[in-house]
Amino acid sequence: MQLTHAGQIFLIVFVILCVWSFALTRLWLKRLADNRESSKLEFAYLFAVVFSISALFFPFSYWVSQAVYDLATKPTYDAKIVSYNSEWVDTDRTDSNGRKYRTQTLMHTAQVQFKDQNNKTITIDNSIRSGDVPIIGDHLTVVYKDGDHNAQEKSWRSMLLFAAAVFMLFILGFVLLMIIAYGMNREMKPYKAFASFLIFRVTLTLGTMAMFAMLSYAVFAYFFLGNPRDLPVWVVAICGLFSVCLLPLIYHILTGWKAYRDR
Incomplete structure (x- = not known):
């Protein structure tokens, strides 16, 4: 049986990630062991950590950068x-007792229509799937190039999604950088700071x-936007209570925890 092109790429990337993770794990363990004998279990655990982070960071860095580039350059x-x-x-989902359970959510994908640069009418699915029912007749800004399987929405939702993805990649990249620096016997105080x-x-x-904004928006939408999501009053009350509870934390964050530093 012959591998497809996608299968060949997957196999090559997998091998590269394994070699990379093996080399980085050896550096990490060499300093961590500090001239003591390390077990195979310890090596396997650190290898799994490095491989997992690398397998998330490198492929997603490529995909996210491609998506952001397309969003900026496509018509x-x-x-x-x-x-x-x-x-x-x-x-x-997870209940209040920490037990995980699976449920089903009805998701909606809008189908949009527009005329391309050749004045050809295009009818195609939107790139974002949402729990909110799309409103027929509403307008969206999308980017599209001939051959795309969907029209990529260009809105605050897509921008927020990309911002969250970039932030996640930044954290993963920084963790990898710390592992590399530690393995190369660098001083770790600046990284820790x-x-x-x-x-x-x-x-x-x-x-x-973000949590305060979401909780406050539920209260705002209930009283000033006509409750578009049909939230029951007890949900709005809980959102309002939790948003108020976050105010002291927000105060300390904005003041740089001055109240605790001055003690």
Whole structure:
């Protein structure tokens, strides 16, 4: 049986990642062991860590950079939603006791229509699938090039998605950089200081602000936008309570934890 082109690429990338992970793990373990005998189990664990991070970082760096490049360079069109497709999608969730369970969510993909540069009418699926029902007749800004399987939406949703992906890749890349620096016997204090800044000043700040914005928007939409998502009042009350509870944390973040430094 002959491998397809995609299979050949997958095999080549897999081999390269294995060689890369093996070499980096040896460097990491050499300094970590500090002239003591290391076990095969320890090597296997560190190899799995390096391979997992690398397998996420390098392929996704290529895919995300390609998607961002396409979003910036492909022709832009004003498209109109003419219909949509709906399908049930399996979703993994976690209950209040930490137990995972699987449920189904109805997701919708808008079908948009526009005229390309040759004045040809194109009807094609949008690139973003959402739980919100698309409104027929609404307009979207999309990018499209002949041969694409869908029209890539150019909106705040896609920008936010790419921003989150870039931030995730940045964290993965920094972790890889720390492993490389550690394996090459570099001084780790600057890396630790930056990691602390990244966690407490950047990640915690962005996560808290994003959570506060989502919770507050639920309250705002209920009272000022006519409750477009039909949220029950108890959900809105909980969102309001949690958003208020986040205010002290936001205060300390914005003031740089001054109240604790001055003690």
